Structure formats: structure tokens, C-alpha cells
Amino acid sequence: MTFIRNGLKRLLETALVASGGAARARRHRSENVMILAYHNIVPAGSHAVGDRSLHLPQREFAAQLDRLQQTHDVITLNEALNSSRGVSPVSDRPRAAITFDDGYAGTLTVGVKELIARGMPATVFVTPSFLDGGSFWWDTYADPVTGLDSTLRQKALSDSRGLAPAVDVLASDRKLRKHELPAFARGASTSELHAALEYEHFTIAAHTWSHPNLATLPDVKLAMELTRPLEWLRQFRIRALPMVSYPYGLSDARVQNAARDAGYTAGFLIDGGWTSTPPQDLFAIPRLNIPSGVSRHGFVLRTAGLIKR
Numbered sequence: 030m031t032f033i034r035n036g037l038k039r040l041l042e043t044a045l046v047a048s049g050g051a052a053r054a055r056r057h058r059s060e061n062v063m064i065l066a067y068h069n070i071v072p073a074g075s076h077a078v079g080d081r082s083l084h085l086p087q088r089e090f091a092a093q094l095d096r097l098q099q100t101h102d103v104i105t106l107n108e109a110l111n112s113s114r115g116v117s118p119v120s121d122r123p124r125a126a127i128t129f130d131d132g133y134a135g136t137l138t139v140g141v142k143e144l145i146a147r148g149m150p151a152t153v154f155v156t157p158s159f160l161d162g163g164s165f166w167w168d169t170y171a172d173p174v175t176g177l178d179s180t181l182r183q184k185a186l187s188d189s190r191g192l193a194p195a196v197d198v199l200a201s202d203r204k205l206r207k208h209e210l211p212a213f214a215r216g217a218s219t220s221e222l223h224a225a226l227e228y229e230h231f232t233i234a235a236h237t238w239s240h241p242n243l244a245t246l247p248d249v250k251l252a253m254e255l256t257r258p259l260e261w262l263r264q265f266r267i268r269a270l271p272m273v274s275y276p277y278g279l280s281d282a283r284v285q286n287a288a289r290d291a292g293y294t295a296g297f298l299i300d301g302g303w304t305s306t307p308p309q310d311l312f313a314i315p316r317l318n319i320p321s322g323v324s325r326h327g328f329v330l331r332t333a334g335l336i337k338r
């Protein structure tokens with residue numbers, strides 16, 4: 030059944046691209062920006078592990094960047110938030126900015142390599158407490174065949190507040206096994222991060238300190254999760270952006286106000302599609318999540334704003 034459904038979906042996506050639907054949808058969007066949200070990039074020759082939708086093979090990532098170059102002007106995140114094209118745009122193409130969440134080793138090595146090859150700018154939102162080999166719970170507890178248990182995911186985000194030590198307790202109660210992950214699917218090393226930042230068009234921002242569901246935290250803990258990475262970012266000087274992406278895309282008005290009070294200039298969601306410039310709400314800026322497994326035509330339709338998740 031799933032096979033037939035996927036086949037039909039791909040057929041419809043192909044038809045929509047071939048009929049010019051994506052090109053039509055991109056037109057009149059020269060004032061808008063599509064901010065893409067990626068997670069990990071899997072080095073060529075390695076197998077995807079963990080929560081599969083977050084781990085995109087290097088070859089697919091490279092093909093997506095090539096496609097993006099044909100349809101969009103790729104700009105920095107700062108430009109995406111601060112510039113308006115004004116009355117005489119240089120190009121009538123829509124703009125796109127590239128972001129990554131979490132700070133996976135694969136992203137900071139082969140992901141950055143593909144960006145350098147094309148001279149494209151990008152920003153990584155890092156969770157500092159996972160640097161130097163930390164494993165993310167959604168990868169550790171993902172079964173190689175069936176993926177991550179949906180009840181575990183739901184309880185991890187509510188009862189365990191998205192925090193790894195509490196998820197470990199939950200998983201052990203459910204007798205779930207921890208899976209060992211290769212280095213590319215864990216937090217990058219500090220030296221990989223510094224090496225990535227040698228690329229002049231690469232910038233770094235925050236993804237909280239320990240990746241909680243911010244909306245479930247009491248005020249004091251919420252403030253700590255936001256201020257600590259902001260202080261940590263200072264060492265990267267002009268390459269650091271005082272911006273935060275909310276873990277799991279989860280936030281509410283209290284969280285967004287806390288981000289503003291902590292000193293951030295912008296806060297990012299994980300979905301929603303097109304962003305206007307300047308954004309309507311600087312602390313609830315939409316992005317477009319690009320999961321692994323999206324077909325080539327599916328990517329064209331998503332970046333044209335026709336598929337929002």
C-alpha cells in the first residue's frame with residue numbers, strides 16, 4: 030500500500046513540475062525568502078542511521094544545492110532578515126537561505142565541503158552540550174528497521190521535556206536498547222566546528238544548550254537554556270549570529286519573549302514555508318524542513334512553496 034502511495038505521490042510531483050506549476054509558484058516571490066532547514070549530511074559511502082528523516086545522503090544534498098542554484102538566489106541568513114529588494118530588484122528569482130540544526134559531525138565536514146564547492150553561504154544552529162561526540166536520543170533509540178517508536182517520541186517531548194537524561198530513564202522503563210552511532214551521526218568535534226568556520230561564508234547560531242522542549246521548562250531553566258549558548262557564541266566573534274532555532278520547532282509566546290529578553294535578535298521555527306522580508310514576527314520565523322527521502326521533484330515543489338512540510 031505504502032509502495033503504491035509513494036509511487037502515486039512521485040507521479041503527481043513529476044506532473045506538477047513538468048506542467049510548470051513550480052515555476053509559476055516561484056514567480057512573484059522575489060520579495061520572499063525560503064529558509065531551508067537541514068539536520069545531518071551522511072558522507073558518501075556511509076549508511077544512514079538513527080532517525081532516518083534527519084540524515085540526508087551527501088549525494089542527494091549536493092543534487093539539491095545544484096537544483097537550488099538554478100531556481101533561487103542563495104543569500105546569507107543576515108541578508109534574509111535584513112534586506113528588502115526595494116523597487117528595482119537585481120533578480121526576479123526568489124531567494125533562499127540554508128540552515129542546519131543540531132551541529133552534527135556530518136554537516137560540519139561533508140556538508141560544509143559541498144557548500145564550499147559552490148560558494149554558498151549557510152548557518153548552523155548548534156547545541157553546545159552535544160559537541161565532541163554527543164549522541165542525540167532520537168538517533169540512539171531509533172530502531173534500524175522500524176525507526177523511532179512514536180510513543181517514546183511523544184513522551185520524550187512531554188514527560189521528559191526533550192532532555193536526554195530523562196529520556197534515558199523513560200527508554201529504560203520501556204526496555205529500549207541504545208544503539209551505538211558512528212561519529213558522523215553524533216555531535217561534531219570542537220576542531221571540526223572550528224575547521225568549518227574557516228569557510229568565510231559559514232556562520233554559527235544557537236539551538237539552546239541541551240536541546241529541551243523549551244515550552245515545558247519553568248522560567249529559570251528556560252532562561253538558562255537560552256542565555257548560556259549566547260555567551261558561548263561570543264568566542265566566534267563576527268561569525269556568530271545572536272539567533273536561535275527552537276528545538277523540535279516547539280515554542281510559544283512565553284518562549285519567544287524569553288528569547289527576546291535573553292538578547293537574541295531572531296527565533297526560528299522548523300516549518301511554515303516562505304518568509305517575508307523583513308519577517309512579520311522576528312521570533313517566529315518560518316523555515317522549510319527538508320527531510321531525507323524527498324524526491325528530486327519533491328524538492329523543487331517544496332522550495333517553490335507548494336509543499337510546506
Ligand SMILES: [Zn+2]
Binds near residue numbers: 130131236240276277
Ligand atoms: Zn534540533
